[in-house]
Amino acid sequence: MTNPSKAPPAHPLVNQVQNTKPPIAELIGFVIEGIAEGHAVGSLQAGPQHANPMGTMHGGVLCDLADAAMGMAFASTLAADESFTTMTLNINFFRPVWRSLLRAEARVINRGRNVGYVECEVTDQDGKRVAKANSTCFVLHGAAHRESTKPGA
Numbered sequence: 501m502t503n504p505s506k507a508p509p510a511h512p513l514v515n516q517v518q519n520t521k522p523p524i525a526e527l528i529g530f531v532i533e534g535i536a537e538g539h540a541v542g543s544l545q546a547g548p549q550h551a552n553p554m555g556t557m558h559g560g561v562l563c564d565l566a567d568a569a570m571g572m573a574f575a576s577t578l579a580a581d582e583s584f585t586t587m588t589l590n591i592n593f594f595r596p597v598w599r600s601l602l603r604a605e606a607r608v609i610n611r612g613r614n615v616g617y618v619e620c621e622v623t624d625q626d627g628k629r630v631a632k633a634n635s636t637c638f639v640l641h642g643a644a645h646r647e648s649t650k651p652g653a
Contacts, residue, residue, distance in 0.1 A: 510535075513575040513583070522568075530565050530604075532572055538608035540572035546600045557597035562622060566591060566633035569606035570618040574637045577611050583640040587615070591633040601625040614639050 510518070514535050525531065530544040544550075544565050552558040567589055574584060606620035615638055622631040 511575050511578045511580065511582075513578070514572065517572055517575075524564065525568065528561055528564055530568060532568060535572045535576050538573055538577050538611065540569045540576065540606045542569040542572075542604040542606075544602045544604075546597050546602055548599075551598075555598065557600075559591070559593055562593065562597070562602070562631050563589070563591045563633065565602060565604045566606070566620040566622055566631065567635065569604040570620045570633065570635045571637075573606040573608050573620075574611075574616055574618050574635075577608055577616065578639070581641070584616075584637045585640060586635055587638050588636040589633070590635070591631055593631045594629050595624075597624065597630055600630075602630060614641075 516522075517532050518535065521531075528544070529549070530542050532540060532542045534541045542565055544561070546557050546561075550557045550561045567586070571586070578584065602622055602624060604620050604622045606618055608616055608618050610617040615636060618635045618637065620633045620635075621629060622633070624630050
């Protein structure tokens with residue numbers, strides 16, 4: 501992660517997540533532990549509250565954790581007058597999870613003026629890969645950015 505004294509000011513979305521827990525994080529129980537230029541880490545203590553009918557962790561919860569980490573990694577690359585929306589979100593699952601401390605580490609792989617590509621690896625407390633996700637993000641500029649940041653948008 502970058503040296504905070506030399507880093508540019510954080511995007512308002514990054515500040516918001518660092519200062520208050522987003523409602524989805526509260527609902528599911530994940531935490532964004534760190535956000536830096538093009539990089540973010542989230543964690544979740546998986547338990548029975550996250551189970552699907554087979555008793556393993558519901559894939560949507562894993563996807564939410566990865567999506568949050570990727571979103572914050574991408575948000576860390578935005579200028580103050582930009583926002584973004586997700587265009588694609590893909591995830592591959594490698595092993596079942598019952599009870600485990602999960603870690604989602606996301607990195608921006610490519611950041612163009614209008615489109616970015618982000619990857620995230622989710623591992624368990626033993627460092628075993630549980631899932632790998634990727635996302636394509638579309639940068640909103642000008643009027644589109646202002647519309648996306650209106651309350652209730």
